């Protein structure tokens with residue numbers, strides 16, 4: 001076996017981009033735009049949609065009427081980019097979308113032009129969501145429909161309550177940082193957290209109450225990771 005992982009070029013850099021409170025400009029208000037808007041709202045972005053009202057699909061019109069997004073009722077103009085941190089373009093006009101792409105590159109704004117891979121700083125992927133859990137599948141432009149099928153297969157193998165278990169672990173980690181706030185304790189904290197995740201069953205992580213967390217944290221100093229049953233006895 002090689003000493004270090006082999007490099008497999010040709011992939012994407014898959015990240016969990018934090019767009020909370022950032023300005024995401026969506027150009028177009030059709031079905032594809034509706035999907036882009038939902039992804040951006042799920043990440044707590046501030047979304048502005050530029051599209052003539054006549055071209056809005058039902059879902060986009062709903063989000064505008066509920067004030068989940070701001071709406072500019074006309075076709076795209078370059079000044080729309082002024083405050084944008086990210087641009088998602090989904091319009092049925094290839095010339096206008098190429099203009100959007102060029103302007104975004106001049107201004108160094110990351111952009112996705114739906115269905116035009118050479119005009120994308122990033123691709124969308126097929127996403128499974130369960131609370132704090134997100135699993136994204138990308139085929140790197142080879143087969144978006146297959147990405148969706150692979151995502152469904154992966155989701156089928158996951159327990160239904162995975163999201164709840166992850167939420168509880170998140171809460172336990174926060175509490176642990178309060179019990180052991182010292183930065184020097186990083187390695188000990190991490191080792192203990194990993195041991196809890198490895199030794200507890202998923203069902204026990206789902207069932208863990210705040211009281212259980214406090215009882216478990218009382219063992220942190222000694223390094224012990226008793227089971228849920230032991231914690232409750």
Ligand SMILES: C[C@@]1(CC(=O)O)C2=NC(=C\c3[nH]c(c(CCC(=O)O)c3CC(=O)O)Cc3[nH]c(c(CC(=O)O)c3CCC(=O)O)/C=C3\N/C(=C\2)[C@@H](CCC(=O)O)[C@]3(C)CC(=O)O)/[C@H]1CCC(=O)O
Nearest residue numbers: 114115123124125126138139140141142143144145147148
């Ligand atoms: C994953 C998903 C995410 C999303 O959009 O949210 C997504 N496309 C989805 C669906 C889908 N798109 C298309 C079909 C028809 C069937 C087929 O062709 O397979 C279906 C299937 C359907 O509609 O069910 C047509 C299509 N798409 C692109 C091209 C252009 C090209 O390939 O050159 C063409 C051909 C147009 C033509 O032929 O005219 C390009 C892109 N589409 C991407 C993402 C990026 C690559 C992702 C990857 O490779 O993994 C990329 C590169 C850029 C981007 O747009 O970000 C979403 C599934 C979400 C879900 O259901 O979970």
Ligand SMILES: NC(=O)c1ccc[n+]([C@@H]2O[C@H](COP(=O)([O-])OP(=O)(O)OC[C@H]3O[C@@H](n4cnc5c(N)ncnc54)[C@H](O)[C@@H]3O)[C@@H](O)[C@H]2O)c1
Nearest residue numbers: 028029030031032050051055075076090091092096114115
């Ligand atoms: N990546 C994917 O998953 C995927 C899937 C299907 C289609 N597409 C592509 O995405 C694009 C949009 O698809 P759709 O089905 O949502 O189209 P659509 O026809 O339903 O919607 C087009 C929208 O663009 C708006 N629009 C047109 N010109 C505009 C301009 N200059 N400024 C602002 N808004 C403008 C219209 O008002 C309308 O809301 C198409 O190019 C299509 O090929 C991508």
